[in-house]
Amino acid sequence: MEEGQSSSTNLPAGSASRSSSPTTSWCRFFKEAAPEFQNLKFHSHVRGKKVSITRKDVVDEIQYWSSSVVGYVMGKKPYYHYFKSYVEKRWSKNFKLMYLKDGFFLVHFHDKTDVNKVLSRIHTFEGKPIILKRWSKNVNLEKEVLELVPIWIRIYDLPIHCRKAHVVSMVCSFFAKLIDMDDLELNQDKGRYLRVMVEVDVKEELPNSMVVDIHGIDCEITLEYE
Structure with a gap:
């Protein structure tokens, strides 16, 4: 090596600049694209331990979903868009429909009075009974054996x-x-x-x-x- 020549000239192109760059997390790109990611954080105190979720952690969500009903249509599960049209025509114009496990669905109403209105009557979809119950945080998503x-x-x-x-x-x-x-x-x-x-x-x-x-x-x- 000639006197005064830097040893870095023998390294592959770009190696020096990469090694000197600060470490960057991929999460930064998502935070820049979606500001709501700013509310997410890493809870180091539960790493490798049993996670405990308290009522305080979810009280807002419990309040939100309390204006919902869950249920199922006896027989074959209806197609989503057909059933959504049924709910919009018969129950309410302002709602959110979600399909859950084992043929169950959840309907969240923007107006809480719609819950009582829907539960006060018997409903059928294409001639098949709709089994309904009020949503709660401990709601049981198992189909009853009905006679x-x-x-x-x-x-x-x-x-x-x-x-x-x-x-x-x-x-x-x-x-x-x-x-x-x-x-x-x-x-x-x-x-x-x-x-x-x-x-x-x-x-x-x-x-x-x-x-x-x-x-x-x-x-x-x-x-x-x-």
């Missing part, structure tokens, strides 16, 4: 003068328990059929028709299950 389920039925050929609640309840008692019935004034097809919700035993075979004695005359009515 009695609600379903919607269309009753055809029942004379118009026999469509009062007391009479319809008698008719339905032949095979089920009447729970609800459409408002006749809101049913545009009220001349064709009566739409009712009944509670049925999942183990029993449901009839497609039945004979009713109306003023001493046998009248056969047709039952269609939605």
Whole structure:
């Protein structure tokens, strides 16, 4: 080596500059792109230990999700966009829908009053019962074994003068328990059929028709299950 010549000339190009650069974490690039990352930090006191989450850590989230319901549709899980349209049409315009494990869904409402409104009624999706419960931090996401389920039925050929609640309840008692019935004034097809919700035993075979004695005359009515 000639006198006065630096030994660094024998190093690969760029080696000296790399070794002299300060250490940079890749997180810096994310923080610059998304300021919310500034709130994230490394908790060195739990490294390698059991993590303990207290109520204080999540109190805001508990409050936020308290205006939610969880549930599932009996049978096959509905497609997300179809079910989202159902919720928007039937339950609320302001909500967030999330699919959870094992066919469960969560609907978070912006207005807490929507929770009570939804839970106060029985709902079906494409003729299948929707099982609902209020969300809580300890909510159990396991499907119950149900023996009695609600379903919607269309009753055809029942004379118009026999469509009062007391009479319809008698008719339905032949095979089920009447729970609800459409408002006749809101049913545009009220001349064709009566739409009712009944509670049925999942183990029993449901009839497609039945004979009713109306003023001493046998009248056969047709039952269609939605």
